[in-house]
Amino acid sequence: MTGSIKVFLKRCKHSKNMLFRLIYHICLGLFLLFRFFTKAGYRSELYYGFRYVKRYHQRSSFTLLNRYPRLFTICQHFFEGRKQLRILSFGCSTGEEVESLGGHFPEAHITGTDINKRSIRIARTKYGSETKNFIHSLSSGFQKLENFDMVFCCAVFQSTANRTSHNNQISDWAFEQFEASLQMLDQKLSKGGLLVIDHCDFRFVDTSCAEKYETLDVANNRIQRDRPTYDRHNQKISEVSENDRVFVKIRP
Ligand SMILES: C[S@@+](CC[C@H](N)C(=O)[O-])C[C@H]1O[C@@H](n2cnc3c(N)ncnc32)[C@H](O)[C@@H]1O
Numbered sequence: 001m002t003g004s005i006k007v008f009l010k011r012c013k014h015s016k017n018m019l020f021r022l023i024y025h026i027c028l029g030l031f032l033l034f035r036f037f038t039k040a041g042y043r044s045e046l047y048y049g050f051r052y053v054k055r056y057h058q059r060s061s062f063t064l065l066n067r068y069p070r071l072f073t074i075c076q077h078f079f080e081g082r083k084q085l086r087i088l089s090f091g092c093s094t095g096e097e098v099e100s101l102g103g104h105f106p107e108a109h110i111t112g113t114d115i116n117k118r119s120i121r122i123a124r125t126k127y128g129s130e131t132k133n134f135i136h137s138l139s140s141g142f143q144k145l146e147n148f149d150m151v152f153c154c155a156v157f158q159s160t161a162n163r164t165s166h167n168n169q170i171s172d173w174a175f176e177q178f179e180a181s182l183q184m185l186d187q188k189l190s191k192g193g194l195l196v197i198d199h200c201d202f203r204f205v206d207t208s209c210a211e212k213y214e215t216l217d218v219a220n221n222r223i224q225r226d227r228p229t230y231d232r233h234n235q236k237i238s239e240v241s242e243n244d245r246v247f248v249k250i251r252p
Helices: 002-012 017-037 040-051 069-078 096-104 117-127 138-146 160-164 173-186 208-212
Strands: 086-090 110-115 131-136 148-154 189-197 213-215 222-225 237-240 240-245 246-249
Touching: 002 017, 017 040, 069 096, 069 160, 069 189, 069 246, 086 096, 086 173, 096 110, 096 117, 096 131, 096 148, 110 117, 117 131, 131 160, 148 173, 173 189, 173 208, 173 240, 208 213
Parallel strands: 086 110, 086 148, 110 131, 148 189
Antiparallel strands: 189 246, 213 246, 222 240
16 A cells, blocks of 8 residues: 555655646655654754754664674684774764674674764663763764774765665755765774775765775675765766775775
8 A cells, every 4th residue: 555655645746747847846845744743863964954944964874783784794804813992983873883893702802883873862761781882973072083993884875865866966964974984983993903984975986085095895895876966076977886885995
């Protein structure tokens, strides 16, 4: 039933008939209003999205426990035998990524950071502990943090509009913003550490800091996804993405 409604609305959206397009927009408006009044998470995405508009990347807070099992395993093998690791989860949402990393690295100290203060509060309540802490990404406390052995930034450097609108030839957000965040994260990662990037609109290799990194040569690092890729001029260059996700920092 829900499936056939979705198909009907999709047809209305792309219909040449103005009346059908109007039906689509009215339904969308009602749906968003319903979401706004019933979902605090959605309200917080709108509020912080507006408040930190120039700093925001992905607005959606969607996350899951153990969302990246293959990536976690790759990193576990890389750090085999090392216990006192310092890990950063950038764009940690409500903390599930930090909790999952904790399962794979029980003796590590893991910091989760996010731009959405509501998500940080939830993460602290659900998963905060002696080894897992959460901090707002625009706080002075976060700015001072450094010497991480691994930085995870998954599903942060993307905009939903780049995937849902077929006509997005130019990225909905700027490569410049992506590169600036990577430069900031690069400063926080120690030489010999791992940078992990997944679900991304741009390519890490296009950034100025990529020359300090080497792709980790292991199975399952490279992945093809059914999502567009944009270049450093924000132009769409492909309807699919095929990227490596784990990089070793070889130069300070
Ligand atoms: C889709 S969630 C990803 C959560 C988790 N990393 C995962 O992969 O399951 C994206 C998160 O990135 C956060 N985010 C967006 N821009 C950010 C920024 N500039 N600094 C820190 N977090 C940001 C959002 O608030 C949101 O919680």
